[in-house]
Amino acid sequence: MQKVGDFTDQLNKSYIGGKWVDGQSGRTYDIQDPYDDSIVTTVSLANKQQIESAFKEAEDAQKKWAKTSAEQRRKVLIKAINYLEDNKEEITQLIIRETGGTGLKAEVEFGFGLSDMKDSLKMVDEIYQPKDYSSQTPNKQNRVYRLPLGVITSITPFNFPFNMATRTIFPAIALGNGVVHKPDAQVGLVGGQIFAKAFEEAGLPAGVFNSILTDVQECGDEFFTNPHTDFISFTGSTDVGKHISKVTGGTMKQLALELGGNNPLLILDDADVDQAVNIATFGKFMHNGQICAITNRIIVHRNVYDEFVKKYVERVKQLPVGDPKDPNTVVGPLINKQQADKVMGMIEKAKEQGLTVAVEGERNGNVISPYVFVDVSNNSSLAKNEIFGPVAQVIPVETNEEAIRVANDTDRGLSAAIVTSDLEKGERLSLEIESGTTHVNDMPAVLESNVPFGGVKNSGVGRFGYDWVVEEFTTTKWVSVQKEQLPYPF
Structure with missing residues (x-):
């Protein structure tokens, strides 16, 4: 088996129908290190054709892949996972260079991705395995099957690209689907492309997985509206999520959209303050605040x-700042x-509105050292928007009930957290927060x-994670077998 490092020049091509191909748009794109703007590699962008x-390759290949046995799918997935594990060092270095994340962030991201991949191994047994249901008709057997859905469109963002890809790609393939994937070109x-290489090494049939290096100028809405896709898995901004919902309206395509968040961390009156500081520090500045659930x-x-x-x-x-x-x-x-x-613009607007700066950061290239605003109103522009940068804001409240009201005073609801010494109270209050997840004595980004x-709300629809992704990426079919002849009235 050859290593990732041996294929740097190959990975900067698109992978379509089992072949590495140069983009035919006539345009190129430089993937740059966000810290020093050095060029990691240059790619030729694929065009709409x-x-x-x-x-089309995915649709044709999926029909055959859907009929493979659970053991066949498991063997391919294991080989792909082994390839990625064997190349962990090179992959984590790529995460650092391409995303600008720290070594800790790269380790965390790889670990989350590995967990997703290994969970997918259990999913191969979820299709074609009937579940029996009773019938009111004598001598009738009712069975319900899960079947592959078809072709899944996968679109992932720049912040946690490895992990955001694994949670869609591996379950989809485990469940007998084909995939057309578009990573953020950055x-x-x-x-x-690292997944394309892993599947190539693992012997996945050509066309089951395709990964396209392109941009919006070339692709337009093709990933959303193509007639051969049955499901769109998208992680990104709320605005794009709304656009996807609009352009797919009436097409019957299914969607899983994980969009932006305005995630609250509630520190209640009985909180351990030292631990609250720990949670608020890591839970705000991990990956420089560039996490949807941060x-x-x-x-x-x-x-x-x-x-x-x-x-x-x-x-x-x-907090140490820099390379x-x-x-x-x-x-x-x-x-x-x-x-x-964009982040500096938010900071300047907050200052213009008179918000109090307790920690004054500074900008050096793309690096912004941490800012902290205190005595912030939940009606301020800072509190109303997803910052996606190393800018903290502290909002005072008089009661725990007010904390809940303030937490819910947003049009988004991705994740939340509560810090309290009363675990029963924390769990009870967590049910009052309007978010897809709430964590007691932890940070929102879990x-x-x-x-x-x-x-x-505007943070999306659908759910990732096993068992829920199985529900998303399969279709259910009822099959009945009448074992003895029925008398019919006419």
């Missing part, structure tokens, strides 16, 4: 507010100049592969 070809290698608003009861703010400010000021390739770095670069400009993950 190549995308159409990928969907992280095209670790977000897509803490966006820190809502603190007035009884512990002053102590929390003092200790939190001291902690944040100590993510330095193992000591905690806060590195944002993904690109445009994102850094992910496990065997439980459902997804949002409510």
Whole structure:
């Protein structure tokens, strides 16, 4: 088996129908290291005709793949997983270079992805295995089967590209589906092409998995509207999610959309303040705040507010900032100049609105050192928007009930967390927060592969995670067998 490092020049091509092909758009794209703008590789972007070809290849290949045995699918998946594990060092280095994430972030992301992949091995037994149901008709056998759905469109973002891909790609293939995948071109290698290489090495039949390096200028809505796709799995912004819902309206295509969040961390009046500081620090600045489920608003009861703010400010000021390739770095670069400009614009607007700055950061290229705003109103522009950067905001409340009201005063509902010494109270209040997940004495950005993950309100529809992804990526079929002849009235 050859290593990832031997195929750097190959991974910068699209993978369509089992072949590595250059994009035919006539345009190229430089994948750059967000820290120093050095070029990781240059890719030729695929055009719309190549995308159409990928969907047709996937549809044709899926019909045969759907008929394979559970053991056949399991063997291919195991080989692909082994390939990725054997190349873990090279992959984590790619995560650091392409995403600008730290070594810790790369390890966490690879670990989450590995968990998703290994869970998919159990999913191969979920299709074609009937479940019997009773019948009111004499001598009738009712059976319900799960069958492969068809071709899955997978579209993943720049922030956690390896993990966001594994949670769709591996379950889809385990359940007998075909996949056409589009990683964000900024992280095209670790977000897509590394999986193409793994499946090629594992002997996955040509066309079952396709991964396209392209951009919106070339593809338009093709990944959403192509007639050969049955399901769209998308992780990204709320605006794009709404667009997908609009352009697929009336097509009967199924959707799983994990969109943006405005995630609250509630620190109640009985919280352990030191632990709350730990949670608020890691849960805000992990991967520089570029996580959909990251803490966006820190809502603190007035009884512990002053102590929390003092200790939190001291902690944040100590966070190491700089090159993510330095193992000591905690806060590195944002993904690109445009994102850094956007975050700085939010900071300047917050200052113009008179919000109090307790920690003043600074910008150096794409690196923004942490900012902390305190005494923030939930009606401010800072509190109303998903920041997606290393900017913390602390909102005071007078009661635990007000904390819940403030937490729910948003049009999004991806994740949330509550810090309290009363676990029973924490669990009870968690049910009052309008979010897809709520965690007691942890941060909002928690992910496990065997439980459902997804949002409510404008944070999306559908759920990832086993068993829920099995429901998403299969279709149910009722088969009845009448064992003896029935008398009919006419």
